[in-house]
Amino acid sequence: MTQQGCDSVFVLHLSKNPRYEFYDIINICQGDTFLWRGNNYESEGIFFDSLLTTAGCDSVYILILYVKPTYNFTTNAQVCSGTSYLWHGQYYNSTGTYSDSYQTQSGCDSAYTLNLMVYPDYHYTTYDTICQGTAYIWHNQSYTSSGVYYDNHQISGGCDSNYVLHLFVKPSFLFTTYDTICEGDIYFWRGHYYNSHGIYYDSLTAHNGCDSIYMLNLFSFPAFHFVEDMQICTGGSYYWRNNLYNTTGTYNESYLTAHGCDSVYTLILSVDTIYLISEQQTVCSGSSVLWRNHQYTLPGTYYDTVNVPGACDTVYRLILNNYPVYLFETNASICQGQAYLWRNNSYTTQGTFYNPFYSENGCDSVYKLNLTVYPKYNFTENVSICS
Numbered sequence: 068m069t070q071q072g073c074d075s076v077f078v079l080h081l082s083k084n085p086r087y088e089f090y091d092i093i094n095i096c097q098g099d100t101f102l103w104r105g106n107n108y109e110s111e112g113i114f115f116d117s118l119l120t121t122a123g124c125d126s127v128y129i130l131i132l133y134v135k136p137t138y139n140f141t142t143n144a145q146v147c148s149g150t151s152y153l154w155h156g157q158y159y160n161s162t163g164t165y166s167d168s169y170q171t172q173s174g175c176d177s178a179y180t181l182n183l184m185v186y187p188d189y190h191y192t193t194y195d196t197i198c199q200g201t202a203y204i205w206h207n208q209s210y211t212s213s214g215v216y217y218d219n220h221q222i223s224g225g226c227d228s229n230y231v232l233h234l235f236v237k238p239s240f241l242f243t244t245y246d247t248i249c250e251g252d253i254y255f256w257r258g259h260y261y262n263s264h265g266i267y268y269d270s271l272t273a274h275n276g277c278d279s280i281y282m283l284n285l286f287s288f289p290a291f292h293f294v295e296d297m298q299i300c301t302g303g304s305y306y307w308r309n310n311l312y313n314t315t316g317t318y319n320e321s322y323l324t325a326h327g328c329d330s331v332y333t334l335i336l337s338v339d340t341i342y343l344i345s346e347q348q349t350v351c352s353g354s355s356v357l358w359r360n361h362q363y364t365l366p367g368t369y370y371d372t373v374n375v376p377g378a379c380d381t382v383y384r385l386i387l388n389n390y391p392v393y394l395f396e397t398n399a400s401i402c403q404g405q406a407y408l409w410r411n412n413s414y415t416t417q418g419t420f421y422n423p424f425y426s427e428n429g430c431d432s433v434y435k436l437n438l439t440v441y442p443k444y445n446f447t448e449n450v451s452i453c454s
Contacts, residue, residue, distance in 0.1 A: 087126040096175035097137040103130050110134060135173035141180045147226035148187045159183050189228040198277030199239040205232050212236055240279040249328035250290040256283050263287055288326040298337045300379035307334050314338060339379045349388040351430035358385050365389065393432035400439035409436050416440060 095101050100109040104116045111134040118126045144152050151158040155167045165181040195203065202209045206218045216232040248254045254261045257269045264287040270278035299305050304313040308320050318334040350356050355364040359371045366389035373381045399407055406413045410422045417440040423433050 084124050086124045089126070089128045090131065091129070092131045092133075094133045094135055094173065096135050096173070101130075101132060103132075104128060108132050135171070135175045137175040138171070138177040139180070140177070141182065143182045143184075145184045145186060148185055152181075152183055154181045154183075155179060161185055186226040188226050190231075191228070192231045192233070194233045196235045196237055198237050200241070200280065201239075203234055205234075206230060210234055237277045239277040241282060242279070243282045243284065245284045245286075247286045247288060247326070249326070250287050252287075254285055256285075257281060261285055288324070288328045290328040291324070291330040292333065293331070294333045294335065296335045296337075298339055300339055301341045303338075305334075305336055307336075308332060312336050341379045342381045343384060344381065345384040345386065347386040347388070349390055351390050352392045356387065358387075359383060363387050390430045392430050394435060395433070396435040396437065398437045398439075400441060402441050403443040405440075407436075407438055409438075410434060414438050 091103065093101055093103070095109070098109075100107040103114070106114075108114060108130065111132055114130040114132065116128040116130075118128075142154065144154070146152045146160070151160040154165065157165075159165060159181065161183075162185045163183055165183065167179040167181075169177045169179075171177055193205070197203045197211075202211050204210075205216065208216075208218075210216060210232070213234055213236045216234065218230045218232075219227045220230075244256070246254065246256075248262070252262065256267065259267075259269075261267060261283070263285075265285060267283040267285065269281040269283075271281075272278055295307070297305055297307075299313070304311045307318070310318075312318060312334065314336070315338045316336055318336065320332045322330045322332075324330055348356055348358070350364065353364075355362045358369065361369075361371075363369060363385070366387050369385040369387065371383040371385075373383070375381060397409065399409070401407045401415075406415045408414075409420070412420075412422075414420060414436070417438055420436040420438065421433055422436075423431055425431060
C-alpha cells in the first residue's frame with residue numbers, strides 16, 4: 068500500500084534455462100590411453116568436466132572409462148639338440164624368443180612369448196692303458212681289466228653327455244718270496260734290511276713300461292723275554308728254574324721255541340738287609356723287666372720281630388743279665404742278761420734281725436741274725452741245821 072492507502076503491485080517474470088549433462092562411455096585396452104577434453108586417461112574410473120552456457124548454467128561432461136585387460140603369457144622351455152618344441156601349432160628347434168598374439172572378446176590383445184633354449188648333446192671318448200695290478204679311476208669308478216666302458220650324465224636342460232672309455236691292461240710280473248725271522252733279528256732283501264712282520268715290495272720297470280714286482284712276505288716269530296723282579300732278605304734264598312740264589316744280581320736262562328727263537332728268562336734278585344736292634348739290660352734276682360710289652364725275670368736272650376710290608380723284618384734283641392741277691396745269715400745265742408754285738412749294734416733280746424745293703428751290682432743284699440737268748444736260772448735252797 069502507498070502512503071495514501073493505494074495498492075502497489077510487483078510482477079516477476081521468471082525464465083528457467085536448461086542445465087546439460089553429456090555422458091561418454093568408453094572402453095580401452097590395458098596399456099592404452101584415451102584423450103578426452105584435452106586430457107589423457109589410462110585407468111578405469113568416472114571423470115568430470117564442466118562449461119557455462121550462454122545463460123550462465125553449467126554444462127557437465129561425464130566420462131565413464133572402462134579398461135579391458137590385455138594378457139601376456141610367457142613360456143620358458145628347453146629341448147636337447149636334434150629335437151623340436153611344439154608351440155602354438157609350430158615346431159621350433161633353435162634357441163630364441165618367439166611371439167604370437169590373439170584378440171580377446173573385448174578386442175584387446177593377448178600376447179604369447181616363448182623363450183626357447185636348445186642344449187647340445189656331448190660325446191667324449193677316452194683311450195688309455197694301465198698296468199696289471201693297478202686300478203684306473205674313471206667317473207668315480209675303479210676299473211682293473213681291459214674293456215670298453217660307458218657312462219652318461221644329464222647336463223643343463225636334461226640333455227645327455229655320453230662318455231666312452233677304451234681301457235687296455237698291460238701285463239705286470241710278480242715274484243713272491245716267503246720267509247721267517249725271529250723277533251729282534253734282521254732280514255736282508257734286495258738291498259734293504261727288515262726286522263718286523265709284513266709284506267714288502269720292490270719293483271723294476273719292464274719293456275712295456277709296467278713294473279716287475281718283487282714281493283717279500285716276511286713273518287716274524289716272537290722271541291719271548293720273561294722278567295721276574297724279586298727281593299729276599301739277608302740269610303734267605305730264592306729257588307728259580309732249578310737253582311738256589313741268595314746274592315743280589317741278574318740271572319738269565321734261555322731256551323729255544325718250536326720255531327727256533329729264543330725265550331729268555333731273567334731274574335733280577337735283590338737281597339735286602341734284616342735290621343737287628345740289640346739292647347742289654349740287667350735285673351736283680353727276683354725282679355723283672357718290661358720289654359716290648361712282656362715281663363722277663365730270668366737271664367737270657369730274647370727276640371721280637373716286626374714285619375714291614377714290602378721289606379725285610381726288623382728284629383729286636385734283648386740280652387738280659389740277672390744279678391744275685393745275697394743273704395748272709397748268722398745264728399747266735401746269749402745268756403739272759405748278756406748282750407750280743409752284731410754289725411755295730413748290741414742286741415739283748417731273742418729274735419730275728421736284718422741289716423740290708425746293696426751289692427756291687429746294685430742289688431739288695433741282707434744280713435740276717437737269728438739270736439737265741441737262753442735263760443739264766445737262780446736256784447735258792449733253804450737248809451736248816453741243828454746248833
